[in-house]
Amino acid sequence: MIKLENVTKEYQGSNIALRDASADIAKGEFVFLVGPSGSGKSTFLRLLNKQEEPDEGRIFVAGKDIGELSNWKVPMLRRNIGCVFQDFKLLPSRTVAENVSFALEVIGRPRHVIKSQVPAICELVGLGDKTEKYPDQLSGGEQQRVSIARAFVNRPLILLADEPTGNLDPQTANGIMRLLDRINKTGTTVVMATHDRGIVDTMRRRVIELSNGSIVRDQSRGVYE
Amino acid sequence: MAIRMDYVARETGNNLIRNPSLTIATVLTVAVSLALLGAALVIQQGVSGLNGSFEDDVEFIVWMVNDADQEQVASVDSALASSPGVKDHRFVNQAETYAEFESFWKESPEVLDTVSPGDLPTSFRVVPEIPDLAVVESLGAEFEGQPGVLKVDFAADYIKRLNQFSSAASLTMSIAAFASALASSLLMYNTIRTALFARRREVEVMRLVGATNWFIRIPFMLEGLIQGLVGAMFSAIGVWALARTIRDVIFKSGFGLFDSFALTNSQLLPIAIILLVSGAAIGALGSGVAVTRYLDA
Numbered sequence: 001m002i003k004l005e006n007v008t009k010e011y012q013g014s015n016i017a018l019r020d021a022s023a024d025i026a027k028g029e030f031v032f033l034v035g036p037s038g039s040g041k042s043t044f045l046r047l048l049n050k051q052e053e054p055d056e057g058r059i060f061v062a063g064k065d066i067g068e069l070s071n072w073k074v075p076m077l078r079r080n081i082g083c084v085f086q087d088f089k090l091l092p093s094r095t096v097a098e099n100v101s102f103a104l105e106v107i108g109r110p111r112h113v114i115k116s117q118v119p120a121i122c123e124l125v126g127l128g129d130k131t132e133k134y135p136d137q138l139s140g141g142e143q144q145r146v147s148i149a150r151a152f153v154n155r156p157l158i159l160l161a162d163e164p165t166g167n168l169d170p171q172t173a174n175g176i177m178r179l180l181d182r183i184n185k186t187g188t189t190v191v192m193a194t195h196d197r198g199i200v201d202t203m204r205r206r207v208i209e210l211s212n213g214s215i216v217r218d219q220s221r222g223v224y225e
Numbered sequence: 226m227a228i229r230m231d232y233v234a235r236e237t238g239n240n241l242i243r244n245p246s247l248t249i250a251t252v253l254t255v256a257v258s259l260a261l262l263g264a265a266l267v268i269q270q271g272v273s274g275l276n277g278s279f280e281d282d283v284e285f286i287v288w289m290v291n292d293a294d295q296e297q298v299a300s301v302d303s304a305l306a307s308s309p310g311v312k313d314h315r316f317v318n319q320a321e322t323y324a325e326f327e328s329f330w331k332e333s334p335e336v337l338d339t340v341s342p343g344d345l346p347t348s349f350r351v352v353p354e355i356p357d358l359a360v361v362e363s364l365g366a367e368f369e370g371q372p373g374v375l376k377v378d379f380a381a382d383y384i385k386r387l388n389q390f391s392s393a394a395s396l397t398m399s400i401a402a403f404a405s406a407l408a409s410s411l412l413m414y415n416t417i418r419t420a421l422f423a424r425r426r427e428v429e430v431m432r433l434v435g436a437t438n439w440f441i442r443i444p445f446m447l448e449g450l451i452q453g454l455v456g457a458m459f460s461a462i463g464v465w466a467l468a469r470t471i472r473d474v475i476f477k478s479g480f481g482l483f484d485s486f487a488l489t490n491s492q493l494l495p496i497a498i499i500l501l502v503s504g505a506a507i508g509a510l511g512s513g514v515a516v517t518r519y520l521d522a
Contacts, residue, residue, distance in 0.1 A: 011404035047434070071438075078435035089433075091426055154434070156455055216268075 001027040001156065001189045002048060007057035009043050017043040017211040020057070025191065025206075027157075030184045032200050033193040034224055035210035041193035044210065045160045048191070050074050058089075062157060079107055082151030086163035088143045090135040094216060096122060096146050104149045114133075121153045125179060141172035144180065148165040152183055159183060161192040166200060197224040200216045235443035239357045240420045241451065248452060251409070252414045254457025255507060256463070257404030263464035265398030266496045267471075280465045286350040288375040297373025298347070304371065305349060313352040319345050330489065336472070346375060406507060413452065413511030417445050421519050428519070444514045446473040446509050454501060454507020461497040468493055 002025040009018040018040045019129045025031055033041045046052040047059055050066055059078065064121050069077060090099050097118050104114045122131050125145040135143055144164060151159055161180065165173035177199055194200065199208060200223060207222030208215055217225070241248055288304075289298060298316070305314040317325075318332060323342035330336045353361050365377045431441050 075435040075437045078433060083433050089426065089430060091430065102430065103434040105229070106431045106440060108229065108440070111229075150430075150434070178360075182239060196406075 001025055001029070001060060002191070003060040004044075004047075005058045005060075007059060008049065008055050009040075009047060009052060009053045014199075015212045018210075021169075021210075021213070021215050022057075023208060023215060023218060025153075025189060027189055028184070028187050030181070030190045030203070031192070032197070032203070032205055032207045032222075032224075033210060034200060034207055035192065036195075037208040040184055040213040041210055045083075045162050045191065045193055048160060049078050049157070050081065052141050069146070075107070076159055078156045079154060080155070082159040084144070084147050084151050084155040084159065084161040084164045086166040088147040090137070090143055090146055090150075091133050095132050095134055096138070099135070099146055100149045109154075110126070116152055121149045124152075124182075125149045126175075139172070140168050141175055144168065144172075144176050146191055148176070148179055148183070152188070156188065158189045158191065161190065163193055163195070165194065165196055170198060177203065200204040200224040233444055233447065234519070237447045237451070240424070240444060240448045243423060244416075244419060247416050249457055251412050251452045252456045252459070254405070254409040254412050255453050255504055256459035258402060258409045258507075259457050259460035259504055260400035260463040260467075261405055262503065263460055263496055263500050265395045265402055266499060267464060267468055267493075268395045268398065269448060270492055283355075283378055285351050285361060285379045287351060287365070287368050287377050289347045289349075289373050290375045291344075291346055293347070293373035297371075301349060301371055302370065304368065305351060308364070308367070309349055310354050310360065312354045315350045317348050318342060318352060319347055322347065322428055343485070354497060388520065389407075406503070409456070410507050410511040413449050413508055414515045416452070417449055417512040417515035418519065420445060420448060421516065432520075438517075438520050442513065445516045446512045449508035449510075449512025449515075450505055451505040451508070453506070455504075456508075457501045457504025460504070461500045464488075464496060464500065465493055 002023070004021050004023045007018055007021045008016065010016045015038075021040075021044070033044055035041055043052060047054055047068075048061060050069065054067070062080065066077060077095060091102065100121060101118045102112045102116065109117075119131065119139065122128050125148055127142060127149070129147055130138065135146065138146070144167075145195070148164075159180070164180070165176050168176060173196065180190055180192065181203070204221045204223070206220045207217065207224070209217035209219075209225065241263050287301060289301070302314075304315060305311050319342040322345040323340075326340065326345060327337060351365075353364055355361075362379060365379055368374055426440055
């Protein structure tokens with residue numbers, strides 16, 4: 001599903017963000033990216049949906065070399081990749097339902113699809129009774145559920161999560177992890193960058209460890225270490 | 226993928242009312258710059274309408290005052306007939322002048338209503354032997370001071386003066402129009418950038434969930450387009466008012482050199498269309514560039 005071949009990414013005037021990284025992630029896998037801040041986790045994720053371009057190496061998503069994707073096809077790539085962030089990136093002037101339907105609206109989904117999908121996905125993430133609330137009326141965990149609903153409502157092949165539990169207390173974080181696990185069980189490949197030792201150690205999934213931009217460990221059923 | 230109209234209409238509307246002061250500033254700048262362009266076009270139109278008064282070989286026109294008596298007309302007539310420099314001359318009475326006037330203003334009954342044949346001056350159209358400017362001017366000058374003569378208009382001089390006036394005026398206006406069109410494009414660019422900044426979270430989410438660039442762009446470009454069109458509408462109204470004022474001034478002060486600057490409504494229509502198209506272009510271009518730069522960043 002995702003394949004990196006000797007990928008290097010360097011930011012101007014700063015350190016190398018990713019150095020000769022290679023990895024192969026199969027469909028339906030759940031992968032943790034671990035490592036200290038600045039080790040290249042976010043860059044790894046940003047390369048996958050073409051928010052960044054690699055300086056060297058090739059990246060394949062669903063069998064296609066995304067380096068050869070013309071600009072106008074990038075949106076189509078992104079429709080197959082959901083994104084979840086530490087800071088949720090919800091739109092404060094829209095309700096839960098509107099935040100979720102926004103994602104469908106802007107890719108031109110017809111209204112009847114939106115009408116049926118949005119309540120279903122809100123139910124799935126456990127916010128069936130809060131669809132008319134605004135983000136600032138929700139707890140952090142609930143807001144992250146909205147953002148997951150938004151990322152998943154289009155049934156993407158891949159879900160990228162950049163520190164999704166970073167702002168949450170451990171109990172709330174566990175709820176989010178159970179949700180991501182359920183999404184993974186539907187066949188969606190999940191790649192999650194995290195520092196959260198407890199989560200990685202309890203989930204026991206594949207772990208890719210980055211250090212100064214290099215992959216230093218790739219271990220199935222790994223721990224944080 | 227169909228772009229849903231209700232989405233586009235809602236987003237564009239929200240953008241327009243989100244920052245009213247900036248919207249108004251943009252509309253006004255567009256209006257002012259296009260009004261200058263419109264004024265330049267009015268002048269050009271006026272000049273191009275000029276040549277009608279001078280047909281064929283007529284090199285100068287001796288205009289008689291309105292209340293010139295038969296004797297004065299006869300004396301000018303005989304002076305022209307006896308002058309060795311004059312090849313041919315023709316008296317144009319009030320009825321003929323009115324007929325000329327009528328054909329010139331045939332599209333504007335509102336103008337014709339205000340004028341009767343009695344208001345118009347009679348004239349002699351003169352064809353000289355030698356159509357050289359210096360010779361013609363000294364010949365015409367002989368008639369300038371005669372009793373009953375209002376003035377002598379020389380074709381060459383008349384056209385020369387007008388062309389000078391019009392090229393100077395329309396050059397100035399065109400430069401001013403260009404400069405302010407540039408200013409309004411830049412302001413448009415900034416307005417849209419501000420609108421984009423206000424909506425940067427939305428734009429970021431749109432990009433992440435895979436909205437196409439055009440989908441993101443269209444509401445912003447439409448916003449610029451509407452601002453440009455509204456500005457152009459104001460400028461068209463301004464130019465129309467200007468043309469009305471010129472016409473009134475010309476008709477109140479009698480007829481003469483600048484008659485053809487009084488434009489009819491049907492002459493103003495193409496100018497209005499040019500203004501609207503320019504406004505739309507300024508709006509769509511300024512905002513299109515702003516959005517594209519933002520999207521590619």
